[in-house]
Amino acid sequence: MREKHRDRDRRLPAGGSFAFRAHVALVGPMGAGKTTVGRLMSEQLALAFLDTDERIEVLAGMSVGLIFERSGEAAFRAMERDLLEALPAEPPSVIAAGGGLTAQPGNPERLRAVARTVFLDASPVELLARLGEAARRERPMVKGSSDPEARLQELLEARRESYQRAADARIFTDGMAPMEIAARAIELLKEVP
Ligand code: S3P
Numbered sequence: 001m002r003e004k005h006r007d008r009d010r011r012l013p014a015g016g017s018f019a020f021r022a023h024v025a026l027v028g029p030m031g032a033g034k035t036t037v038g039r040l041m042s043e044q045l046a047l048a049f050l051d052t053d054e055r056i057e058v059l060a061g062m063s064v065g066l067i068f069e070r071s072g073e074a075a076f077r078a079m080e081r082d083l084l085e086a087l088p089a090e091p092p093s094v095i096a097a098g099g100g101l102t103a104q105p106g107n108p109e110r111l112r113a114v115a116r117t118v119f120l121d122a123s124p125v126e127l128l129a130r131l132g133e134a135a136r137r138e139r140p141m142v143k144g145s146s147d148p149e150a151r152l153q154e155l156l157e158a159r160r161e162s163y164q165r166a167a168d169a170r171i172f173t174d175g176m177a178p179m180e181i182a183a184r185a186i187e188l189l190k191e192v193p
Pocket of ligand 1: 029030031034064097099101141
């Protein structure tokens with residue numbers, strides 16, 4: 001009997017409830033742990049893993065930093081949007097969304113249409129500690145800032161509403177280890193219809 005039910009679930013028609021919001025996505029600021037936690041979740045859920053920055057780097061053949069330098073932020077945001085629009089054709093994946101992706105008009109809605117989403121929240125102090133010296137120097141949105149903590153705070157405040165709009169659930173991650181965050185995110189996602 002149980003086997004029968006499992007077969008029935010597997011055969012749900014494409015475009016039906018199985019295809020609806022097939023992806024799981026993590027949103028939040030840089031340093032929140034989206035990539036590390038996303039990889040852990042993809043292993044636990046046996047889903048593919050898609051980091052939007054990494055995918056864009058592969059497609060563009062250069063680092064995010066170089067894209068910003070050579071083509072500007074607007075070109076990078078257009079690539080993020082193209083990637084979002086291509087998500088329905090991707091296999092169900094855990095997606096780590098770049099920290100500025102939800103801040104572009106329409107993107108929170110685009111993401112929520114295809115993914116159940118968790119906002120990984122953290123304090124600017126924690127974000128700064130997780131990013132570390134090297135990463136802080138490389139990230140286009142904070143590099144060159146004389147006060148990276150204040151810059152992170154400013155970005156977080158400006159984008160908080162967009163993270164919340166994109167998300168079905170939120171975890172305040174200060175003091176939590178990646179495994180703990182992944183487990184909590186999976187728990188919360190199970191409650192999302
Ligand atoms: C950005 C965050 C980065 C990357 C780019 C811009 C931002 O992603 O997309 O440097 O605007 O906050 P992570 O959040 O994965 O670091």
